[in-house]
Amino acid sequence: MIILGIETSCDETSVALVNDLKIISNIISTQKIHEQYGGVVPEFASRAHMTQLLPIVREAFREAQLTFKDIDGLAVTCGPGLAGSLLVGMCFCKGLAASLKKPFIGINHIEGHILAVNAQGLPVEYPAICLVVSGGHTLLIYIKEPTKYKIIGRTIDDAAGEAFDKTAKILGLGYPGGPAIEKNAKTGNEKAIAFPRALMDNDNFNFSFSGLKTSVLYYVESLKKNNREIVIPDICASFQKAVSDVLVEKSIRALQEFKCNTLILAGGVARNSTLRECFEKQCEKYQKNFFVPAPELCTDNAAMIAKAGHIRLQKGEYSDFSLDVVPNLSLSDSF
Ligand code: KG4
Ligand code: ZN
DSSP states (O other), rough: OOOEEEEEESSSEEEEEOSSSSSEEEEEEEEEEGGGGTTHHOOOOHHHHHHHHHHHHHHHHHHHHGGGGGGGGEEEEEESSSSSHHHHHHHHHHHHHHHHOOOEEEEEEHHHHHTHHHTTTOOOOSSSSEEESSSSSSEEEEEEETTEEEEEEEBBSSSHHHHHHHHHHHHHOOSSSSHHHHHHTSSSSSSOOOOOOOOTSSSSSOOOHHHHHHHHHHHHHHHTTOOOOOOOOHHHHHHHHHHHHHHHHHHHHHHTTTTOOOOEEEEEEGGOHHHHHHHHHHHHHOOOEEEEHHHHHHOHHHHHHHHHHHHHTTTOOOOTTTTTOOOTOOOOOOO
């Protein structure tokens, strides 16, 4: 089965082709226009998707050396995301599905992140615990099997990626904040500043990151007031360690409580090499299997959407033309 995937939920225009075994092509174009505004401007995002989507579809087919006639179905992100951006992908998908007379399916973007490791063809064993850490979400999920999920924990305020982005803004490091913080942290001392690890000792699986960001703000302001040097690498390294500690601690605890041997780390923040190393080390210590997508499959991409579509279409599921985008779509318990 060859599936075409389309992802336009935020500021990445991406198109991919996957088959039963692997990703055949996965073209990702990150919109640059937003950098000068310090965050994504929704109207600019949808306009850029409009101009970029068709050339990227053509590029994906060219790279895969396939034609429209070769595909068996289509998958498109239907939410969560920016309404206008989602609509561009959705309308394109419906138009193509209608003209090719092929089935299509709307995919929850969060499920896409969860299944990125499957898109890569990694031998994931279930049940598993998955931590999704992206710009909009921080979720701990019990996965019985692909498409069967139970949410066991979530952030009660900012998402982990949002904390990276807001902290980078406080430090004047630009947007997106995650890569900038990671780069600066490389030369910093992670023990330099004792930032808080919120909810770490609570016996639930929820997270909170807004206090951490405020803590960085107060720390920077106090240095400025006292005319003391602001050592950006130390702040970045200490911040990154505080985020990693909480994420790792709760994920390992979830594995133990739900008697799972597999941990999956997913979402844009999973690109962070310190975080990846912390998870790898702890999983090794507790003898758990650890899966994390290749860096380019952690941030938004269409291969993960195509894979989710592949799994669902193969089960006989599909959407009809009344399907609409749902900007605030959540991942709900499915068993
Ligand atoms: O999954 P994603 O591409 O989009 C959403 O679905 O939100 O995640 C984007 C988030 C941003 O907050 C960005 O700062 C963060 O992922 N991110 C990182 C890194 N690369 C991207 N955070 C930490 N370290 C990174 N290297
Ligand atoms: Zn995402």
